Amino acid sequence: MAVGDYVQRVDHLHGRRGDPIASRTKSHILMGTRTFLRDLQEWEWIPRRFDTNRALAVPRTMAAPISTDPRVIADEVWAKLLWAGLNLQAPDLPGTSAGSYHPLELIRALAVTWLFSRLRSDEISRLRVGCVRWRHEGQPIEGASREVLAEQAVCLLDVPVNKTSTAFTKPVDPIVGQAIEAWQALRSTQPERLDVKTNERVDLLFSIRAHPVAKNYINRTLIPSLCEKAGVLISIPLTGDEGAAVGDGQTALDALLGRLAEAPTRAGPSPRDLNRPTTSALLPIVEVDKAPNSETAGHRFHRIVDYLNSGSDLIVTSGNPKNVSDFASLCGLKLGVQAGTTQLNDAKAASAKDCAGKPIDIQTFQTNDAANLALNSKRVDAVFAQSATNAYVTSVSKGQYKVVSKTDNPALIGACMAKDSKLVKAVQAGIQKLIDDGTYKTIVEKWNLKSSSVDTATVNGGQ
Secondary structure: OEOOOOOOOOOOOHHHOOOEOOHHHHHHHHHHHHHHHHHHHHOOOOOOOOOHHHHOOOOHHHHOOOOOOOOOOOHHHHHHHHHHHHOOOHHHOOOEOOEOOOOHHHHHHHHHHHHHHOOOHHHHHOOEOOOEEEEEOOEEEOOOOOOOOHHHOEEEEEEOOOOOOOOEEEEEOHHHHHHHHHHHHHOOOOOOEEEOOOOEEEOEOOEEOOEEOOOOHHHHHHHHHHHHHHOOOOOOOOOHHHHHHHHHHHHHHHHHHHHHHHOOOOOOOOOOOOOOOOOOOOOOOOOOOOOOOOOOOHHHOEEEEEEEEEEEEEEEEOOOOOOOOOHHHHOOOEEEEEOOOHHHHHHHHHHHHHOOOOOOEEEEEOOHHHHHHHHHOOOOOEEEEEHHHHHHHHHHOOOOEEEOOOOEEEEEEEEEEEOOOOHHHHHHHHHHHHHHOOHHHHHHHHOOOHHHOOOOOOEOOOO
């Protein structure tokens, strides 16, 4: 089956129509079929001739790709979210003219618990009254005790049964206990609710007006509010006409990608012939004649104001457990590369050249963050990416990653604009002014990009 099969409306699928359906979708189809046939057997509408759970079980090859896809959040972004959670005010929350449905103290406790406790939204929404306990030197104490400072006490949080473990207790930051106790002091008596996990009636902590806070409230309301207050998300509501224009733009982009995929390169085959992605986050790479004076040159259509000179290099985790130094040392090991990039082509070429008998196991990822996450979780042994990107990653990782190879194939990076755009000279002059007054040097040194810096802001300097 493919995306778009057996459906009536396909206009919303855009470029996804015809793509193979995901493993998770296949699993859900099997589950629905399994449930349907099992019910027919139990109602005795059909004879019981097979076991639906065994005959329609999800194969291991299908279940293996089904997993979470966590994203790496930069330290500075997380610091902004922490600040937003600790300074949350009523105007920061969505609501009506009468205010938010949930009291501010409840939302503050919810936000602080999510930020500091490292629990899933389902676990947080099922926390119970009295889940916070305080201890000092092995002895239980009152949370409001004046004899012991909060930073000298250990705050313990009782977490209920969840899908991966039984009930457990974990130490958390004292600020979590303080926020929860502040809400408990204001919380009115609520009727007990049925815990669907344990099938027992419990007194849920985050409950108001006899209604528990929905577990998707954190993902759909609280987190977007924190992001907006922290300045890491800008939400602009679109009108109906604007929404339609966005849809038309996506359709046009998909059509353009399809045309580019069929365009032959100078080497002969088109990107589609080379199995280049046409619906990934990156445009397919199409080689053009870059001779600046040629009437048919690629620069006939655009101008690029250069501001960095970056190549590619390898990064590994601290300690370099597999002693990676270059491509030759990666033979037989796993290498993470972002899909649709020149680094992927370089890695394949290096594997064929240096590791003929024991090729590099190249793992592709949709984003470079996903590749770095795989490196951190030891699913790959190294990551090959743009040197400017690797320099930034190593600078913010606090020693978690390090570069182990020399920069390969350096090339200029810049801002691309139309050939006749009036912004070309303005952007070039602006970047050159930053270089001349020392601001550019301060920026590249802050983000560990000194090795990729340039001395002059050129236009089409990469030819």
